Amino acid sequence: MQLVRVALALPLMRLFDYLLPAGQRRPPLGARVRVPFGRQQKIGILVDFPAVSEVEPSQLKQLSVVLDQQSLFATEMWHMLNWAAGYYQAPLGEVLFSALPSRLRRGESAAEQTKILWKITALGRQALSGGELSRMKKQQEALQALCQAPLEKGNNTFATSIWAKLKSKDWVQEVIEEADIIPWHQSAANIVNPGERLSLNKQQALALSQLIFHQGFAAWLLEGVTGSGKTEIYLQLIEETLKKGCQVLVLVPEIGLTPQTLQRFRARFSLPVDALHSELNDTQRLQVWQRARSGQSAIVIGTRSALFTPFERLGLIVIDEEHDPSFKQQEGGWRYHARDLAVLYAKQQNIPVLMGSATPSLESLHNVARGKYRHLVLSQRAGSGSRLSHQLIDLKGRLVHKGLSETLLRKMGEHLEKGNQVLLFLNRRGFAPVLLCHECGWMASCPHCDKTYTYYHHQRILRCHHCGGQHRVPMQCRDCGSTHLITTGLGTEQLEEMLSSRFPQFGITRIDRDTTARKGHLEQHLSDIRQGKSRILIGTQMLAKGHHFPDVTLVALVNVDSALFSLDFRAEERLAQLYVQVAGRAGRAGKPGEVILQTHYPEHPLLQLLLQQGYPAFARQALLQRQSMGLPPFSAQALFHARSRNEADGEKMLQQLADYFLQSKREKNISGLEVLGPMPAPLAKKSDQFRWQLLLQHPSKGVLQHLLTDFQSHFEPKFSSVRWSLDVDPLDLS
Structure with a gap:
């Protein structure tokens, strides 16, 4: 029987072996399978066909179902995610599953399905024009929306009960629509809407010409003062990329910038422009994933996780505000940096990546000095911008x-x-930020975080910005009983x-x-x-x-x-x-x-x-x-976080880690390795969890990576009460 190795979405640095049932066609790497796991059935991703297993053949179980006949990951994406799991010391299963929409993680079909649409009937139009809906505002709004275009069942802003009422009156009907897959370049008559392109000044024109005439991979850092017209360069370079029939990925740091960016791009290009961000529901995220993969989307704009979107033919990656820390995953899951992975991904695809900022990160400027990035500078404000x-x-x-x-x-x-x-x-x-007693100095603090509450005057509440807890404002001091409470x-x-x-x-x-x-x-x-x-x-x-x-x-x-x-x-x-x-x-x-x-x-x-x-x-x-202090980007860092309800357990566990690394330093004669801690985190208590840190630093990324890989293979912390995580190249030490 054929052995298969499967990655599961578990916080474990290991993979699981199963048997392929007799007669089952061998699925490709990157396909999803359903496997027995204890008493459960879990979705896994096929990652290898090993010759032998560490588990006795008699104890191996057969996988239950093969869900995909083709890989969900293009070759370049597959290599990038596997490399990232190793570099960021993250479980491969967590990394691979994080790159998929939620519905695919649950085992639903990756193929584009038929859609069920709501359409307005003749009776519905009669009711809308006859004034029958004057007291039924939501039903009226739904019918008015249908007059503009049909709406997809289960994927619109109106409640299910509204559609049920409208259907019972025969004002709407359900219509099945087959999936119509047409790549964007086959349906686009024009790329740019007329009158939208702006003229460039000399600096902009010179920068754009360098970008256009370079072929293949290059990591470009576009440093331009605010108002220098970086966005216009993005847009004109994107236009040139689209003319070649290629798709474009645009990464922005925060969801707040997505709507205005989306609006500007849709005004500029008469093409399908999709957005990916946290406010989309699961169905919408899957649809964008499918549209980009099948070539229906010309441009995808999104926050950091949009990097994992599959494209039929990607030709350019643009990263706006490349310095922004929002591109680094700070909490939960694996802690990757989307900018750094985008550069790697572009190199694998042999396409350019353009990073723009008025204030480039010191890491990017260091990469310019080392010759890894090409530097473009806009020192003048464009158009009518004033000094x-x-x-x-x-x-x-x-x-x-x-x-x-x-x-x-x-x-x-x-x-x-x-x-x-x-x-x-x-x-x-x-x-x-503080409510205190004028008599004795008592401050209203969150008992779960040991931080002061923030006072909200209009709501008359105290709120903790760390754990989200809130309370009514007390009438008197908890210590001395004084009613003279003031804010500072x-x-x-x-x-x-x-x-x-x-x-x-x-x-x-x-x-x-x-x-x-x-x-x-x-x-x-x-x-x-x-x-x-x-x-x-x-x-x-x-x-x-x-x-x-x-x-x-x-x-x-x-x-x-x-x-x-x-x-x-x-x-x-x-x-x-x-x-x-x-x-x-x-x-x-x-x-x-x-x-x-x-x-x-x-x-x-x-x-x-x-x-x-x-x-x-x-x-x-x-x-x-x-450089003089040996700090990043002139050194590499890895930060261990530990948190526990028992204050001593986190410190003890990290002390075990510190002892392990200090012993490795002596045994392997690793000069330059600094082991700092364990020490309380700057926010030492959050949500009733005591937080500790251990920082590793070394001048060489390669040496630190090798040390961390050995650690993952040989060390098992002995404190079950402690939850811990590892952040490679940390940006936030709090």
């Missing part, structure tokens, strides 16, 4: 109104009176309240996770801003990047001092990137732009370097500092 003036406001000794200096408030008034918009950046949600610190909600009273004549929009939690709210807020209904914009990082607000002429960063003295060695890089990204929202339509940063430390070297010489000078200095 910005920058100003530091020293807060020491000044009168401050809810975090805003009188100088800033006066500047805001001047810009608003001219009919312009003002953007205030504050990366802290809620009304205030500033949040976006409090800033909005203060500005509403200071500038009552101007509309205000606040954009943070709290105001955009419901579907469609972010789009509505952005629409209000663009229509001029809101003149004062308050936001967290959601507003910092990718948005084009032509009437914003003043941008202010309210409070960034905490980042200047962080223990995280990447904090200064992130602050510099944030400053440039936020500042880039001003002066984008010919109007003079002004940027103000409030600080108690105006003499700080980082701030002085940024304002006087710009981000490139900061990046050069930061790379020199990293």
Whole structure:
């Protein structure tokens, strides 16, 4: 009997052997199979046909069903995922399954199926025009939607009960539609909608010509100041790629940028453009996967997991805001970096990958210096973009109104009176980060995380931003009984309240996770801003990047001092990137732009370097500092996380790991290996779990990889009460 080796979606660094039933046709690698696992039946992915098994032949079970007659993974994708599992030290089953839509993970068919559509009947049109639906708003909306186009059953925004009522009245009917697979290049009459292409300046034209005339693989880093027209270069390069009959993948860092990017691409190209992000349901995600695989999609735009989309003929990968940490999977599952894997994938496909940013990551700039990436620079704002003036406001000794200096408030008034918009950046949600007792100093803290609650004034609640727990505001101090409870610190909600009273004549929009939690709210807020209904914009990082607000002429960063003295060695890089990204929202339509940063430390070297010489000078200095200290990108790191309800167990388990690596260092004479910890995580307790860390660092990625691979093969932690994970090339040390 034929042996088969199967990867299961389990957090185990092992594969499982089964027998292929007699007479069963040998399935291809990458096909799904259903196998017995204990008392269950599980979906697995076929990864090998071994000659022998470590398990006794008499104990091997037969696989139950072969679900696919062809692999779900193209050759290049298969190689990339297998390499990634090894590099990121992740179970192969978890890696392979994470690359599939949820419905395929559950064993459903990968083939495009017939669809059942709702269509309006003649009676339905009569009812709609006759006014019978005046009191049945949802039914009326459903029929109106059907007048525009049929809707797919089970995949629309209307409740099942609505369709049942409409069907019982014979106002709608179900119609079966066969899957019609037509590759995009066979159905497209034109690629670009007329009048959409913009003219390029000399810098843009030179950059585009280099991109177009290079053949095959190249990793391009497009560094352009905000407003320099990077997106227009993306679009014109995509147009050239589409003319060759190839598809394009565009990666964006966050879901908030997806709708506007999608809108811009659909306005530009008269082709099928699909989006992949977390707000799609399982059916929609599978449909995009199928459409790209069969060649029906010309362009797919998505967040980091969109990298695993199969394409019939991929010709280009574009990564916008390549520096953004959102491209790194930070929690849950395997912790890959989509940008780094995209470069590997493009090389395997022999196609270009274009990475754009106004503030490239130090890793990418280091790769430019090593000759791994090709560098393109746009130093001028495109079109009517204006140069910005920058100003530091020293807060020491000044009168401050809810975090805003009188100088800033006066500047805001001047810009608003001219009919312009003002953007205030504050990366802290809620009304205030701390509620405390004025008598004894007690602070309202989350018992599950040992962190202070954030106070929300309008809802009168305390909320933990780490575990999500919330409570009503207490009437008195838990320690001394005093009723004199006060807030300290500033949040976006409090800033909005203060500005509403200071500038009552101007509309205000606040954009943070709290105001955009419901579907469609972010789009509505952005629409209000663009229509001029809101003149004062308050936001967290959601507003910092990718948005084009032509009437914003003043941008202010309210409070960034905490980042200047962080223990995280990447904090200064992130602050510099944030400053440039936020500042880039001003002066984008010919109007003079002004940027103000409030600080108690105006003499700080980082701030002085940024304002006087710009981000490139900061990046050069930061790379020199990293090199002198032996920090990434001049070394490789791996971070072990451990968490347990027992405070001592996580530390003890990581101490076992530390002892193992220190022993390996001695036995194998590994010079340069640093074993740091175990130590409490910066957030030492979260959701009743105590958190510990162990950091490994070595100048060579290869040496560290070899060490980690040996560890996975030979070491088994002895603490069942501890959950642990490994993060290779960590970006977040919290």
